Amino acid sequence: xxxxxxxxxYLPWLGYFDKMDQADIFVLLDDVQYKKNEWQxxxxxxxxxxxxxxxxxxxxxxxxxxxxVKINNRFDWCGKHAKSLEHNYSRTEHFERYFPFFRAAFKxxxxxxxxxxxxxxxxxxxxxxxxxxxxxxxxxxxxxxxxERLVEICRALKADTYISGSGGSEYLDEERFSASGISxxxxxxxxxxxxxxxxxxxxxxxxxDLLFCHGGKSLSIIKEGRRG
Numbered sequence: 001x002x003x004x005x006x007x008x009x010y011l012p013w014l015g016y017f018d019k020m021d022q023a024d025i026f027v028l029l030d031d032v033q034y035k036k037n038e039w040q041x042x043x044x045x046x047x048x049x050x051x052x053x054x055x056x057x058x059x060x061x062x063x064x065x066x067x068x069v070k071i072n073n074r075f076d077w078c079g080k081h082a083k084s085l086e087h088n089y090s091r092t093e094h095f096e097r098y099f100p101f102f103r104a105a106f107k108x109x110x111x112x113x114x115x116x117x118x119x120x121x122x123x124x125x126x127x128x129x130x131x132x133x134x135x136x137x138x139x140x141x142x143x144x145x146x147x148e149r150l151v152e153i154c155r156a157l158k159a160d161t162y163i164s165g166s167g168g169s170e171y172l173d174e175e176r177f178s179a180s181g182i183s184x185x186x187x188x189x190x191x192x193x194x195x196x197x198x199x200x201x202x203x204x205x206x207x208x209d210l211l212f213c214h215g216g217k218s219l220s221i222i223k224e225g226r227r228g
Contacts, residue, residue, distance in 0.1 A: 003154060004163040004187070005029050005137070007066060008117040009039040010056055011124075011206040014222045015189040019165070021130045021219065022187070022226075025157055028121070030067040030114045031138040032149075034060055041069075041113055043206040047088050051202050054081050058113055067138050069113045082106040085208065092197050094215035098127060098208075124207055128219045147173040154182050163187055188227040 004023040008030055009016060020026040034040060042055040057072035071077075085102055089095050101123055110116040122134060135157065142152045150172075154162050161183045164172060168186055177184050191203040197213055210218045 001025065001157070001159045002161040002163055002185070003027060003157055003159040005150060005153060006165075007032065007040055008114055008121060009043070010041050010113075010117050011043045011054070011120055011208055012039065013043070013204050014191065014207055014210060014225065015187070017124065017128055017130060017207055017219075018189055018222050018226055019163060019187045020125065020132050021128075021222070023132050023163055025133045025135055025159070027135050027137050027140075027153055027157070028114075028118060029137045030118075031065050031136075034058075034064050034066045034069045034113075036060075040066060040117070044204065045084055045088050046196050046198060046202055046205050046209045048198050050200075051205060052084070052088075054084055054206075056081075056113060056116070067112070067114045067136075071110050071113055071116070073109065073111075078106040078108075078110075089197055089208070089212040092212040095212050097215060098211055102208075124211070127211060128207070128222070129216070130219065146171075147176050151176055151180050151182065155180065161185060189225045190227055192221055192224040194221050 001024045003025045004019045005027040006029060008028045041058050042053055044051045045054055057075050057077055058069050059072045060069045082103055137153060140153060140156045142149055142156060144152050162177060163185045166186055166188055174184055193201050194210060195213060196209060210221060214221055
């Protein structure tokens with residue numbers, strides 16, 4: 001059994017879902033420290049000029065776990081994000097198919113960042129046609145850190161293969177995996193180019209950019225970037 005492990009990101013990019021598609025189980029690493037200015041509370045959308053950030057405002061203390069990070073609802077970020085999706089993608093071929101979900105989701109009041117991230121990840125996984133099972137790491141009761149945490153998650157899920165990000169070879173203790181009978185694979189991904197809503201191409205947008213433009217063909221396009 002193959003597993004991949006990653007923090008729950010906000011409307012993740014294509015490579016996130018390619019790694020998910022290659023695993024039998026994808027573990028949402030929600031019980032590790034939140035990192036500011038990464039991808040856990042923001043992502044990028046294509047617009048008519050180039051691209052823009054969309055960011056979920058958060059309230060957090062240093063060292064706080066992702067699962068405990070609260071959203072700062074003093075700002076109407078939900079309305080802003082819904083308008084950004086509508087403004088940038090309303091003329092795309094598959095907008096009417098997917099936007100109603102986001103419109104309804106943004107009308108809810110979300111208290112925790114992890115909850116909206118995981119809600120969107122589940123929807124996007126299903127919309128793309130990915131069959132991988134999702135598991136929250138906080139449900140597994142693993143307390144170790146670094147490589148040992150990953151090994152223990154693999155053991156808890158009876159995995160024999162762990163799919164790491166491409167940079168994993170720089171920090172993983174490969175011998176620790178080997179000693180535990182767990183094979184290591186590294187996710188090698190080269191971003192494919194596809195038709196976007198506007199002229200020109202900008203890589204590393206949120207996967208919604210692809211989904212609104214290409215609908216049911218999106219997973220096939222994602223797989224074009226797979227290199228191992």
